[in-house]
Amino acid sequence: GESVGxxxxxxxVQEGDNSIINCAYSNSASDYFIWYKQESGKGPQFIIDIRSxxxxxxxxxxxxxxxxxxxxxxxQIAATQPGDSAVYFCAELHNTNAGKSTFGDGTTLTVKP
Amino acid sequence: xxVVSQHPSRVICKSGTSVKIECRSLDFQATTMFWYxxxxxxxxxxxxxxxxxxxxxxxxxxxxxxFLINHASLTLSTLTVTSAHPEDSSFYICSAxxxxxxxxxxxxxxxxxxxLTVV
Numbered sequence: 001g002e003s004v005g006x007x008x009x010x011x012x013v014q015e016g017d018n019s020i021i022n023c024a025y026s027n028s029a030s031d032y033f034i035w036y037k038q039e040s041g042k043g044p045q046f047i048i049d050i051r052s053x054x055x056x057x058x059x060x061x062x063x064x065x066x067x068x069x070x071x072x073x074x075x076q077i078a079a080t081q082p083g084d085s086a087v088y089f090c091a092e093l094h095n096t097n098a099g100k101s102t103f104g105d106g107t108t109l110t111v112k113p
Numbered sequence: 114x115x116v117v118s119q120h121p122s123r124v125i126c127k128s129g130t131s132v133k134i135e136c137r138s139l140d141f142q143a144t145t146m147f148w149y150x151x152x153x154x155x156x157x158x159x160x161x162x163x164x165x166x167x168x169x170x171x172x173x174x175x176x177x178x179x180f181l182i183n184h185a186s187l188t189l190s191t192l193t194v195t196s197a198h199p200e201d202s203s204f205y206i207c208s209a210x211x212x213x214x215x216x217x218x219x220x221x222x223x224x225x226x227x228x229l230t231v232v
Contacts, residue, residue: 034221043119043206043223044157051218089156100147101208101221103156 012110019077021107023090028071030092034101035064035075037086044089047075077109085111115141115211119224126197126231134192134227136207142187143209148180151204151226163190197231204228 013019025033031052036044050057050064050073057064063076073090087108091101116139126132136146144165149157161171161182169182179201181193190209194201207224 032218036223041226041228043226046220046222049220100159100162101157102159105156106154 009105010108010110012112013080015082015111015113016079019075019080019084019109019111021075021077021088021090021109023073023075023104025071025073025090025092025104027092027094027102028068029094032093033064033066033073034091034093035062035073036089036091036103037084038089038106039086047088080109080111082111082113085109115209115213115220115222117143117207117209117222117224119207119227121227122225123228124230126229128198128231129196131193131195132197132229134194134205134207134229136190136192136209136224138188138209138211141209141211143190143211144187145210146184146190147208147210147221148182148190148192149206149208151206153204157206160192165190194229197229199231202229202231 034049035047037047038044048059048062048064050066055066061078065074087106089106090104093101118137118139120135124132146163148160150160151157159172160175161169163169163182163184165184165187171177184190204226206226208221210219210221212219
């Protein structure tokens with residue numbers, strides 16, 4: 001069956017360092033990927049997305065890389081700040097407009113001051 | 114931006130009672146909303162897809178008579194947990210699909226979640 005998973009359940013980084021959170025997916029038909037941030041007791045917050053016709057997309061302090069050959073997705077956060085501490089989920093959709101997202105298990109990012 | 118308001122944020126109820134959770138799109142019309150359930154330190158699990166004016170589509174293993182979904186208007190979807198039991202205690206999150214004017218693709222926005230505790 002399909003699955004979306006992250007390589008590491010926890011990641012601890014020093015404030016100011018760059019963070020890299022990885023995600024592997026199994027469905028080669030997936031055409032849309034989203035990274036979400038979830039703080040404790042809150043709903044997921046959209047960070048950045050990427051479509052399957054791209055391999056890189058940049059936002060403010062964040063970059064998402066997509067490697068369709070090995071079905072791998074990563075989220076890079078530059079100059080990580082304490083406010084970045086949260087659980088990060090990757091999600092994939094088969095059809096961008098169908099809306100059914102499959103979420104990975106999440107990586108807990110802890111930023112040490 | 115597209116905002117979804119979810120209420121209540123927390124609710125405690127007794128076993129056997131029913132609880133209704135509301136999800137409203139504040140500045141856009143949401144023809145499609147999604148309901149997720151999340152256990153502690155776990156990922157989001159899609160329960161059902163709610164379509165305005167029609168019956169919800171439930172994921173495999175989700176009891177439709179237990180989790181009643183109503184999407185009677187373009188801005189409101191409700192999830193009612195009927196005859197709640199302690200094992201229904203969880204974090205429930207709604208999500209809505211939206212499309213900005215002129216955009217080709219949809220975006221997705223989430224509510225802030227409802228922490229349900231059944232005692």
